[in-house]
Amino acid sequence: MGELEKLRRELRSAGLRMTPQRVEVYREMIRSGGHPGAAEVHEGVRRRLPSISLDTVYRTLWKLVELGLLRPLVTTGDRIRFDAVLETHHHFVCTRCGRTIDFTSSELDGLDIPEAARRLGSVRDAHVEVRGICNGCAGERKTEKGERDEEG
Amino acid sequence: MGELEKLRRELRSAGLRMTPQRVEVYREMIRSGGHPGAAEVHEGVRRRLPSISLDTVYRTLWKLVELGLLRPLVTTGDRIRFDAVLETHHHFVCTRCGRTIDFTSSELDGLDIPEAARRLGSVRDAHVEVRGICNGCAGERKTEKGERDEEG
């Protein structure tokens, strides 16, 4: 299914409108492939919708999270970053620099959700968050805390 | 091992000092049992160290994250929340209200980390994040976005 169809379907089933702003924010998230923050998304979408406001970007991003199309990441303290939920993937989070790196794993997909979790609500999906020190940080001897910000 | 011993060990091996502020911030995190933000921790610690500054609380929380003793949560947009990494537990995150609920699962503990993740750096731990709609939100028909804030 095309990604826009997915968007259309989710918006529809939630009784929300398919506006150009919503379409472009979602497309920008997919196109970026990474974990952009609201400001990056705003900048990207402006190329197509020059007058879109930052507030709309924020509202839209959170709305898409609610619809399950995006996922906010573990915070790194600098800003909120988002991740497009496309095929299943998992995250390696570096506790030193805060970078979140995607990886895939067929073993981890299809992980079955234990009863203890299902009891808490209706489950939509699950993913694994692995924490540790990334190779980049392990290499450089000293990493200032200020670098928590960076992310690819 | 006592939690304070763990703190002492981690601080030591990182060449950091064991200050009363660090001890109390960590103890407060453990005592809270939940997912407090910096302001709550500050308030709690003040009972024992009335003059501790909010800035110190922030610095200490991030330092403890770096040491692997705390974990920042998936953001909900309002503030950064932290989780003490004690016995292994996992998270159910409600995409509607943003609440993060702990659950335990012996099946999910001891999940083995795939090569694809180990390649990215030195792994410390892993946990599963299940997403869906919590029972609370499923009950109330309408949930305003503003409620993303709340958390127990």
Next chain:
DNA sequence: GTATAATCAGGAATATTTCCTATCTGCTAA
């Protein structure tokens, strides 16, 4: 004990995120 590098308190500064509201628009039903 003492030297010394690290940490602290407090307030100021920054930046991100959200709020407000008049205006506009996508969607549905006729």
Next chain:
DNA sequence: TTAGCAGATAGGAAATATTCCTGATTATAC
């Protein structure tokens, strides 16, 4: 196809969380 309306947007203002800066203090190794 079009009218009507609930819902969405823009733009700037406001709130709030987070970090930075400095002189003073403190924990630890020796």
